[in-house]
Amino acid sequence: MIYDNCWAFYNGYSTGFVSRGDGNGFKMGGYGQAPTMASLPSPIPAYTIKFCMAYRNKANGFYANHHVVTGSSWYNNTAYRNSTNYNMLSQLITKSLKTGNDTTIDCPGINHVLRNNLSFKYSTQRDSFNIGTSSNTFNTFSKNPGVVVDANDFLNIDEALLIAPRQSDGSLPNVNFLKIKQGSDLIDKGTNLGFSFYGSAPDFGAFETNYATDVEEIISAKQLVLYPNPVKDVLFVKNQEIESYEIIDLQGKTIVRGGAVSAIDVSFLPAGFYFFKGKTVENGNLTNKIIKL
Numbered sequence: 237m238i239y240d241n242c243w244a245f246y247n248g249y250s251t252g253f254v255s256r257g258d259g260n261g262f263k264m265g266g267y268g269q270a271p272t273m274a275s276l277p278s279p280i281p282a283y284t285i286k287f288c289m290a291y292r293n294k295a296n297g298f299y300a301n302h303h304v305v306t307g308s309s310w311y312n313n314t315a316y317r318n319s320t321n322y323n324m325l326s327q328l329i330t331k332s333l334k335t336g337n338d339t340t341i342d343c344p345g346i347n348h349v350l351r352n353n354l355s356f357k358y359s360t361q362r363d364s365f366n367i368g369t370s371s372n373t374f375n376t377f378s379k380n381p382g383v384v385v386d387a388n389d390f391l392n393i394d395e396a397l398l399i400a401p402r403q404s405d406g407s408l409p410n411v412n413f414l415k416i417k418q419g420s421d422l423i424d425k426g427t428n429l430g431f432s433f434y435g436s437a438p439d440f441g442a443f444e445t446n447y448a449t450d451v452e453e454i455i456s457a458k459q460l461v462l463y464p465n466p467v468k469d470v471l472f473v474k475n476q477e478i479e480s481y482e483i484i485d486l487q488g489k490t491i492v493r494g495g496a497v498s499a500i501d502v503s504f505l506p507a508g509f510y511f512f513k514g515k516t517v518e519n520g521n522l523t524n525k526i527i528k529l
Contacts, residue, residue: 238284241409245398248294259294264308266301276304283308285440290315296323300348304340305329307347309431311511314414314441317358324348325366344368350375352426354441355384374427376440389420410486410508415443426435448486462512466527469503478514502528
């Protein structure tokens, strides 16, 4: 089973943040203590959890849930403000002291593989727990990761963005929450797992950056006047020397392009942040941010 590009937040709390339930974000696998081996599936399945984000879950963000023997793969995930961000609690097959039959017993993580995961620890909460003998390299919580994670690494940590409207196709909101800021030491610090990435290596976490396009670097905002901004329906361009333009989303994808124009219909764009890149007659580029209502 594969979990890809999913979010889990506020599990274990009521809407008023009263404690409810055990409160895990991604609770993967696990069978509890098996009284007999016959109660376990054969073979015991493994899971892959990739490009997912867990925020403010009462217990664990990513939880192996007593998984037996096989372990799961945890790739390029982001966790923040969970009691424990990554908990790999596992189970071994052993002999029952009472019956002598095969049974299982809790133990630190075994056979899990963790790569390119990002943990942002809040206050006294934990980055990881029960890692055990799991393969734990190229994560922010691996031994000597070469990075320090703090709020300055992110474009935004305002949890209100989590409940922004979904995109028109039903996909998750396109917001800056826990996306990595340009210049962060979390960029290009992962290892190649076969997924697409920008730069010399994958970034840590669920949200790959593409700052090579200069989408996030507004180098000429004062020279490029766009109004109204925020905009709902029609965006006006004051600079007459613009001969072509692109509107680009935060992933670096061009959504709209056109030639010389003074007014652009943007009513169809989902709410969120975009970048307007205009090419001038002198072949220079002017860039500014757009907030779409």
